[in-house]
Amino acid sequence: MPEGKLDQVLFDAAAEVLETMFFTSTLGDAEPTGAAAADWLSAALSFRGGLRGRLRVRVPRHTARGLAAGFLGVEEAAVTAAQVGQVVCELANMLCGSVLSRLEEGALFELDSPALEPPGSALLFDCKTARRDLELAEGALGLSLELEPDR
Amino acid sequence: MAYNVLIVDDSPAMRSFVRRVLELSGLDLGTCLEAGHGRDALDLLQREWVDLVLTDINMPTMDGEQFIRHLEADPALQSIPVVVVSTDRTRGRVEQMMTLGAKGYVTKPFLPETLREEMERVLGVADAGR
Numbered sequence: 001m002p003e004g005k006l007d008q009v010l011f012d013a014a015a016e017v018l019e020t021m022f023f024t025s026t027l028g029d030a031e032p033t034g035a036a037a038a039d040w041l042s043a044a045l046s047f048r049g050g051l052r053g054r055l056r057v058r059v060p061r062h063t064a065r066g067l068a069a070g071f072l073g074v075e076e077a078a079v080t081a082a083q084v085g086q087v088v089c090e091l092a093n094m095l096c097g098s099v100l101s102r103l104e105e106g107a108l109f110e111l112d113s114p115a116l117e118p119p120g121s122a123l124l125f126d127c128k129t130a131r132r133d134l135e136l137a138e139g140a141l142g143l144s145l146e147l148e149p150d151r
Numbered sequence: 152m153a154y155n156v157l158i159v160d161d162s163p164a165m166r167s168f169v170r171r172v173l174e175l176s177g178l179d180l181g182t183c184l185e186a187g188h189g190r191d192a193l194d195l196l197q198r199e200w201v202d203l204v205l206t207d208i209n210m211p212t213m214d215g216e217q218f219i220r221h222l223e224a225d226p227a228l229q230s231i232p233v234v235v236v237s238t239d240r241t242r243g244r245v246e247q248m249m250t251l252g253a254k255g256y257v258t259k260p261f262l263p264e265t266l267r268e269e270m271e272r273v274l275g276v277a278d279a280g281r
Contacts, residue, residue, distance in 0.1 A: 017260045020260035089164075097237070101239075
């Protein structure tokens with residue numbers, strides 16, 4: 001699949017999920033940042049079926065808190081750290097579903113449960129099949145898709 | 152008539168989101184119950200009656216597919232309509248879940264009105280929220 005098409009799929013999926021469920025929108029592409037890993041949260045899930053691979057999402061903690069507040073419909077100050085993690089995982093889950101349906105509409109997929117990655121994982125956010133870094137009103141969001149070759 | 156609804160999803164955040172959508176939908180909502188997976192939901196349904204189940208597919212312990220199979224096999228529970236609420240929007244999965252017995256399917260992400268309209272359709276409620 002052309003890399004440009006995958007990039008567009010990541011962008012379209014992010015725009016749809018953020019606008020529909022998080023009541024925010026993408027402002028465009030952002031420069032990949034080398035911010036300290038402790039300042040970022042990252043979640044990932046693997047999938048298999050029509051395609052096999054892994055999708056990862058990373059967001060700065062302050063962005064994650066803003067997104068969680070929008071998702072849960074509460075003030076940022078009322079959002080707990082656990083809720084922030086749950087929302088980032090759910091964001092990864094929805095992005096993965098949106099991406100896969102755009103790539104293989106008729107296929108059946110099994111998705112693992114999304115999980116937060118250990119601190120430091122966000123720094124290892126490169127060399128994937130496709131990657132997109134986006135600017136949001138709340139900060140930034142990066143997502144990457146790794147597809148395993150057909151066997 | 153107030154409708155009792157059971158939300159089955161392993162994500163507490165998603166259950167909160169769906170609950171909020173229901174509360175804001177205008178639907179005459181009675182008790183809103185929650186379960187983290189299909190097994191918990193079945194246990195809960197032994198004690199509580201609901202008018203509608205909203206269930207995710209990918210869950211630990213008992214996933215949505217197994218959960219619907221159990222509901223359909225239980226004469227006491229098979230009449231409860233189930234709407235699947237899932238990130239999986241692939242055509243194959245939608246067809247599979249509807250064949251198993253789901254009465255509706257809403258894909259995440261969804262607009263609040265999409266969920267409300269699907270619930271109204273499945274419950275046979277016309278203009279319930281307006």
